Amino acid sequence: MNFAELERRDAADPLAELRNHFVIPKNTVYLDGNSLGLLTHATQRRVADVTGQQWGQDGISSWNQHGWVHLPRTVGDKLAPIIGAQPGQVICCDSISVNLFKALSAAFTVLDARGESRRARKQVLSTADNFPTDLYMVQGLQQLVGAENCELVLAEEAELLANLAHHITAETAIVMLTEVNFRSGRRLPMAEIIQQAHAVGAVVIVDLAHSAGALPVELDEWQADFAVGCTYKYLNGGPGAPAFIYVAERHLPTVTQPLSGWFGHAQPFAFDATFAAATGIEKMLSGTPSILAMSAVDAALDAFSDVSMEQVREKSVQLAEVFLALLDESGLAGEFDCISPLDSEQRGSQLSFAHPEAYAICQALIERKVIADFRAPNYLRFGFTPLYTSFKDVGLALQRLQEIMQTRTYLEPRFQTRQAVT
Amino acid sequence: MNFAELERRDAADPLAELRNHFVIPKNTVYLDGNSLGLLTHATQRRVADVTGQQWGQDGISSWNQHGWVHLPRTVGDKLAPIIGAQPGQVICCDSISVNLFKALSAAFTVLDARGESRRARKQVLSTADNFPTDLYMVQGLQQLVGAENCELVLAEEAELLANLAHHITAETAIVMLTEVNFRSGRRLPMAEIIQQAHAVGAVVIVDLAHSAGALPVELDEWQADFAVGCTYKYLNGGPGAPAFIYVAERHLPTVTQPLSGWFGHAQPFAFDATFAAATGIEKMLSGTPSILAMSAVDAALDAFSDVSMEQVREKSVQLAEVFLALLDESGLAGEFDCISPLDSEQRGSQLSFAHPEAYAICQALIERKVIADFRAPNYLRFGFTPLYTSFKDVGLALQRLQEIMQTRTYLEPRFQTRQAVT
Known part of the structure; x- marks a missing residue:
């Protein structure tokens, strides 16, 4: 992972400042905005x-x-x-x-x-x-x-x-x-x-x-x-x-x-x-x-209010492209079968991969504070929310995924037991 | 209004303590729990x-x-x-x-x-x-x-x-x-x-x-x-x-x-x-x-959790009976046509009165921080929520209603203009 390069991309990102509007869960890489988007500070104040x-x-x-x-x-x-x-x-x-x-x-x-x-x-x-x-x-x-x-x-x-x-x-x-x-x-x-x-x-x-x-x-x-x-x-x-x-x-x-x-x-x-x-x-x-x-x-x-959907889309595509490049670089691309279209034009703001151990890998990621999600029967989903997902987030997610796969920690029994919902 | 007597009733009320669970709007007599019940402290904490x-x-x-x-x-x-x-x-x-x-x-x-x-x-x-x-x-x-x-x-x-x-x-x-x-x-x-x-x-x-x-x-x-x-x-x-x-x-x-x-x-x-x-x-x-x-x-x-609906009902009936008695005592009973059944057995936890100026009277009450509500065409509703309505509340409501009727303040133009909702 070349984190210096990812941080350069974040520094050049015109949407980077928007992340400050959000409550980012502590030490967490949140790639599940396609399931539940994060809280903004304004929302928290408004609800109160x-x-x-x-x-x-x-x-x-x-x-x-x-x-x-x-x-x-x-x-x-x-x-x-x-x-x-x-x-x-x-x-x-x-x-x-x-x-x-x-x-x-x-x-x-x-x-x-x-x-x-x-x-x-x-x-x-x-x-x-x-x-x-x-x-x-x-x-x-x-x-x-x-x-x-x-x-x-x-x-x-x-x-x-x-x-x-x-x-x-x-x-x-x-x-x-x-x-x-x-x-x-x-x-x-x-x-x-x-x-x-x-x-x-x-x-x-x-x-x-x-x-x-x-x-x-x-x-x-x-x-x-x-x-x-x-x-x-x-x-x-x-x-x-x-x-x-x-x-x-x-x-x-x-x-x-x-x-x-x-x-x-x-x-x-x-x-x-x-x-x-x-x-x-x-x-x-x-x-x-x-x-x-x-x-x-x-x-x-x-x-x-101050962002165009074209800007959001542009960053969304970049985040996914970086994810795919790093997956390739990490040597995991062969093991994770990308079921999302590889042409970004044909894709929303997520990447999904089929893997026989998708559920357990998802649980192991969550334990390492990379929040992805699982969908039956065997899909691992990563969602990119350009308003708060950074390029560094993508790097951290891949780094931890690589650790999990290399150490095979997802085979530990606690990751194999299914809960009602993920 | 014999407030000493009303306060004695409050002191003897087995549900009186429940009022402490609620956020009571400042200086307000809230008789609109039949439209929107009040916030509890527990709810406020939970939402946060x-x-x-x-x-x-x-x-x-x-x-x-x-x-x-x-x-x-x-x-x-x-x-x-x-x-x-x-x-x-x-x-x-x-x-x-x-x-x-x-x-x-x-x-x-x-x-x-x-x-x-x-x-x-x-x-x-x-x-x-x-x-x-x-x-x-x-x-x-x-x-x-x-x-x-x-x-x-x-x-x-x-x-x-x-x-x-x-x-x-x-x-x-x-x-x-x-x-x-x-x-x-x-x-x-x-x-x-x-x-x-x-x-x-x-x-x-x-x-x-x-x-x-x-x-x-x-x-x-x-x-x-x-x-x-x-x-x-x-x-x-x-x-x-x-x-x-x-x-x-x-x-x-x-x-x-x-x-x-x-x-x-x-x-x-x-x-x-x-x-x-x-x-x-x-x-x-x-x-x-x-x-x-x-x-x-x-x-x-x-x-x-610690109250029976029979206790709630008993207090509800008492609150309404006190309201009717005080209305009578204040000399207003003739002017306000009670459209609720006078037999408490046949009534829920509210009292409604027809009055040609119901809307304006309701607005004047609200300005004096007695929250009642109006329903078309000409009904004034008072709701009793035994969990937080006190006998003193009922006395204050009647006292302020009496003032409004005696001074005819409800005829002032600001009370006569209808808003979308009340």
Whole structure:
């Protein structure tokens, strides 16, 4: 490891200063921002203020006084530029799962409004190794409305990419894809996919869980119809932080969604007995949002205020390239089978490797304070968050991985016992 | 106001000590726990620990190390005794709105499993002045599955109570009621309603938003089928805190719900492409829960650990009775039309009064640091939270109300301008 060279790169990094916004766990190399992003100092202060002053002292009046009632939209508008959306199309709420249910239902109402027959066009196309919850939500909707109205169709990712026109057809109602694969980090060509979907009259839902905050996303430019995403990975919103949903402006006047709770009403505080949807993106809201959780997201997003997603992407690619070069240099590249695309253009902000001992190696890394993660059946994932990951971090991670592999410490029994989650 | 007498009552109150667990806003009489319960010191400490240590230092490992992955069930089991449920039937998640959607859908699967025809039994009976979000969720489900599969039927509350058998019939699929009316505080006789529903084969969903933590609830004894409730009112979980859902043990093996996100999977971390529901109450989970928000609820519930709901109820009734007596004594009873039942048996833990100037009076009270709330069109609500409301609080509230009414300060223009929310 040439740490002098890595430190030179850090010194020349225009984003290096951003690391100071974050609480970096002591003596730790944190390469798991693709699972749970780190806390910012601003978030910690904000949570303390929302608890102590806003809730503790100002109580119920905070719904007005501290803008709680507008927080889903405030956060949505702050998220919008990060994902290439004009304001008014993004709102923060619920989980990705719940938001997918809304997006799926709403996407069908787009087709209904066009007079499409549900019998002729009911397929929701996704990939077999999409993140499971995405598939589960289609299965849940299918169970509720019947397979004659909604049918999940799965393609192998590679086959889909090899021939979009073969899979996305006049029978496709909705194309629901995650831009960056959670296992492999493969990035799908969303602009091209959306173009093909629209050419045959299908509606597209993009899951940005592993994209938002990690790389430039251009929802408006792509002409995406719907998108969902998570704020607890690269956006650093906190464990299980509220998700977001995007609806393209052109669909907002007509779509409806069935989780029509009072926060999605045109006038929630009129307490009408009949639902009348809000006209804007607020129609995608359902129940009362958690103010503690959403305030944390709001504060965390401020770390993005002075940085472009192009800069973030550039550093992300460099971090991964350095990782791959050092892996090669350390003689481990033969043993770790990189399942992520080697072409950085086709990749998100992570690198994944298959290894039969992936679980144990991950545990041994964690013991040495290199936080990576494991995904079944045998993948070791390293995530790069350009806002706080340094080039020196990458060097330290490789140095410790090399030690673990040379000493075979991962074979010790304590690393071989699986816990519920990693 | 005989404050000496009120202070004697406080001194003799077996729950008086519990007030010390709470952060009481400075110089404030807080009678709005039916809208947003107060912060406990334990919650404030816990939120700081979850932010700083758990998320900030221990990061992703906290899912195991700090029990994050089990938190929805941990909190559910802590809630269970407060609402008369054996453990394993309650889980903390999402909002009431979202949980109602699950409960409604699941309730229909109970009927489906019995071989009931949806054509013959599709009605969801509720009251016209139920909390709006409850009605909206039925409307949303109806829109999604069609009026031939789900139809909202509304009864006037008084008419329903006058003749249960007339309204709850063999055509009723689901009876969905809120035990305590959010406007009037009227408490419905749930045991009797459930008995009638079961007699004609209907399934019951109880909304405990204004009951849980305020009065004894006996879900198991009543043989309720489903319940939902909120933790941000009398349970003091924080603004927009996650809600809960109860499913009677007898239904757990068979019911399904359509918001089948990965946290409701039997093995979430196996990442299977096909949904297989958890066998227990976890099947009601959907997406990743907010750990910040749910940890706050977990800590807040500790205030209930050494108190019985019968004690809470006894003090709640006394506080309301003292309020009514002092209102009478102050000569204001004629001007404020009490829309809450005067028989405490028929009432939750609030008193509501109709007054043409309710909004302005509420604003004037708030300026004098008596926190009550307003509900459209012209109701002034006072909530009593026995864990922190003192008898002296009630005296101070009445004293300040009397001043406001005598001086007619509520007529000043600044009190007459409405804000978005109160």
